[in-house]
Structure formats: structure tokens, C-alpha cells
Amino acid sequence: MTVVAVIAHALLGSGALLALVRLARGPSLLDRVVATDTLLVIISASLAVHAALSRDPTVVPVLVVVSLLAFVGSVSIARYVGGMLLRSEREGRE
């Protein structure tokens, strides 16, 4: 079980590191939104893997909070960028 834990955490950690690379390098705001979304999903997956491998259901309610947070964050940033788009195109037209 220790070997499985090491392999799973290595996979999850390298995935999170690559998502962090995209979060740092991303040319636009939307790339960073996508990277943040993926990073939160990877965090919740690693919490679930930890809970499953140690048979410890303490962190399971945290999963609900993290998935809620990912949805609210990405939707609010998308609406914010859409509002910026609307305002800038209107200013260009008038």
C-alpha cells in the first residue's frame, strides 16, 4: 500500500506542478482560470486519494467545499471578463 501511495502522490504532484507552470506562464487570464480549475480538481483528487489510502474519512467534507469553490471561482472570473469585454466593445463603438 505504501508503493501505491507513493506512485499516486507522485502522479498527482507532477500534475499539480504542471498546472502551476501553466498558471505562472499563461498568456491570458482565461488560461490561468483553466489552470486554477484543474489545480483545484487535482487538489480535491489528492485529498480523496489520501483519505482512501489511509482509510480516514476526516477530510471528506473538505472535498465538497473545494469543488464548490472551483465552480464559483471560475464562473465569477468568466463573468468578470465578459463584463470587461462588453464594456470595451461598447466604448469602441460609440
Next chain:
Amino acid sequence: MSALSQIADVVAVACLLAGAFLCLTAGVGLVRFPDVLSRMHAGTKPQVLGTLLVMVGGAIRLHGLAAAWMLLLVAAFQLLTAPVSAHMISRVAYRRRHVRRDLLLVDELRDAEEGDGVNRGDEPADGPQPS
């Protein structure tokens, strides 16, 4: 009994490892793919299948109905919210021209956006506010 629990453990560990591998593929795709839409295609992969696999593995490993119900809630919530956020992000990405149009095979919105400007009526809050 012990053979059955060993089989259950093997199935759970296989699900967990497959979910972790999907997370790694999401990271690789995020770094290597060229624009927002394809990065979203790669990044949403563990959001549905990876989450489902990890939650199934966790529900097998954690004996107890409370944890299983909560993991089922997380999986259902991911299934409900991933299309909504992906739709909003991709729509804004298309309108802000963060799309490599030379890589697209079919672009049905290019002809549609000639006539009317921003307000194409996807939802009322996006249109110009009556003032």
C-alpha cells in the same frame, strides 16, 4: 471474506491510480496545448472521469455510508458544474479572440457574428442594460 476484501482493495487502488494518472495527463496537456480551448479540453479530463474514478475508489476503501454519500455528492456536483463553467469560459475565450483560428476545422460562429455585435442573446445579463 479476506479474499473478497482483497479484491475490493485491488479494484479501489486501480481506480485511484487511474484517477491520479488522469490528473498527470491534465497537467501535461495544460502545458503543451496551444490555446485556451484545447487547454480546457485537456484540463477538464480529470474533472469528470478522474473525479469519478477517485470517488469510486474512495467509496470502496472507506467503509461507511456517510463518506460514500458525501463522495457521491462531490461526483454529482462535478458532473453538474463542469459543463456550466466550461461553457462560460469558452464563450468568453471565443469572444476575446483567445482562440487559434488557424487550428480550427469548423468555425460556425465566424459567419454568425458578422451581423449583430456583442449581444447575441445567450443570456440577458450579457446584453446592454436598459438605462
